[in-house]
Amino acid sequence: ATPTAVIVGTGRGAELGVLVKRAEVFERMERLTTIVLDKTGTLTLGRPTVTDVIPVAGWSAEELLRLAAAAESRSEHPLARAVIEAALENDSTVPSVERFEAFPGRGVEALVAERMLLVGTMRFLQERGVTVEPASEDAAALEAAGKTVIAVAVDGTLAGLIGLADRPRPEAPTVVRALRDRGLRVVLLTGDNERTARSIARAVGIDEVRANVLPDQKASVIRALQEEGQIVGMVGDGINDAPALAQADVGIAMGSGTDVALEAGDVVLVRPDLHGILVALELARRTLATIR
Numbered sequence: 365a366t367p368t369a370v371i372v373g374t375g376r377g378a379e380l381g382v383l384v385k386r387a388e389v390f391e392r393m394e395r396l397t398t399i400v401l402d403k404t405g406t407l408t409l410g411r412p413t414v415t416d417v418i419p420v421a422g423w424s425a426e427e428l429l430r431l432a433a434a435a436e437s438r439s440e441h442p443l444a445r446a447v448i449e450a451a452l453e454n455d456s457t458v459p460s461v462e463r464f465e466a467f468p469g470r471g472v473e474a475l476v477a478e479r480m481l482l483v484g485t486m487r488f489l490q491e492r493g494v495t496v497e498p499a500s501e502d503a504a505a506l507e508a509a510g511k512t513v514i515a516v517a518v519d520g521t522l523a524g525l526i527g528l529a530d531r532p533r534p535e536a537p538t539v540v541r542a543l544r545d546r547g548l549r550v551v552l553l554t555g556d557n558e559r560t561a562r563s564i565a566r567a568v569g570i571d572e573v574r575a576n577v578l579p580d581q582k583a584s585v586i587r588a589l590q591e592e593g594q595i596v597g598m599v600g601d602g603i604n605d606a607p608a609l610a611q612a613d614v615g616i617a618m619g620s621g622t623d624v625a626l627e628a629g630d631v632v633l634v635r636p637d638l639h640g641i642l643v644a645l646e647l648a649r650r651t652l653a654t655i656r
């Protein structure tokens with residue numbers, strides 16, 4: 365590779381909002397066979413809003429939301445922000461938190477007004493011995509609509525469900541189609557549940573889904589694809605995605621994402637627009653054509 369062509373390539377990329385950190389990335393980009401896309405914040409806008417509050421008997425929707433918001437008040441997760449906003453819109457005062465612990469990919473545990481709260485996936489509550497079956501039909505209905513479900517337990521007993529919706533980025537279907545037209549295999553990777561993931565995947569034209577993947581397992585999913593012989597590009601935005609971005613043959617970080625993801629990526633999309641993936645692929649093709 366002549367250094368000149370590579371500098372031209374990276375310079376042109378910067379103009380297009382695609383930063384390529386190392387020249388050898390172009391060659392790996394040309395050989396990609398699979399693109400893995402994170403769901404929240406990558407394929408979707410990453411701005412979930414509360415759409416449903418479903419208390420179980422004995423609880424009011426307002427109290428459910430208020431307690432959930434209190435438990436989430438120390439979390440930096442986008443879902444937490446949405447729950448707090450919804451509670452504040454209700455004009456609720458959010459009680460303060462005495463103890464708090466976050467479980468990445470699962471949820472949070474907090475002590476609020478002398479009550480132990482668990483707020484997170486159905487699976488997380490189940491692991492902690494909470495009976496969630498009475499809500500499973502409601503949860504399934506929310507998930508089928510592509511919504512993320514968080515369950516709330518108070519002192520070990522289910523208090524209700526909160527449904528949140530996060531829209532796919534408007535360009536997602538076009539970009540997925542263009543990737544597939546190039547012969548690339550496209551996979552959706554998420555910590556969210558299977559049904560929600562499938563619903564979002566269907567909306568954007570992806571048929572391969574890896575759901576319920578805990579943050580520390582995302583990199584293993586990439587490794588498994590590589591062991592199958594795939595050359596993998598991973599697109600992500602969150603702290604959770606950093607190990608997977610590093611494991612991938614080409615890590616592509618959404619510029620709207622966290623600093624950790626930006627550091628782990630080989631390519632940074634300055635604008636939060638999935639078209640950047642296509643720009644990066646095209647840039648690699650042209651740059652290598654100039655060199656050869």
Ligand code: ADP
Nearest residue numbers: 404439441469470471483484485514554555556
């Ligand atoms: P993704 O892979 O889609 O970016 P995460 O790995 O961050 O998602 O989280 C996976 C799932 O864990 C979420 O869909 C949610 O159900 C649950 N979860 C994670 N953090 C929280 C939180 N702070 N409050 C409630 N639920 C949470």
Ligand code: MG
Nearest residue numbers: 402404405602
């Ligand atoms: Mg994400």
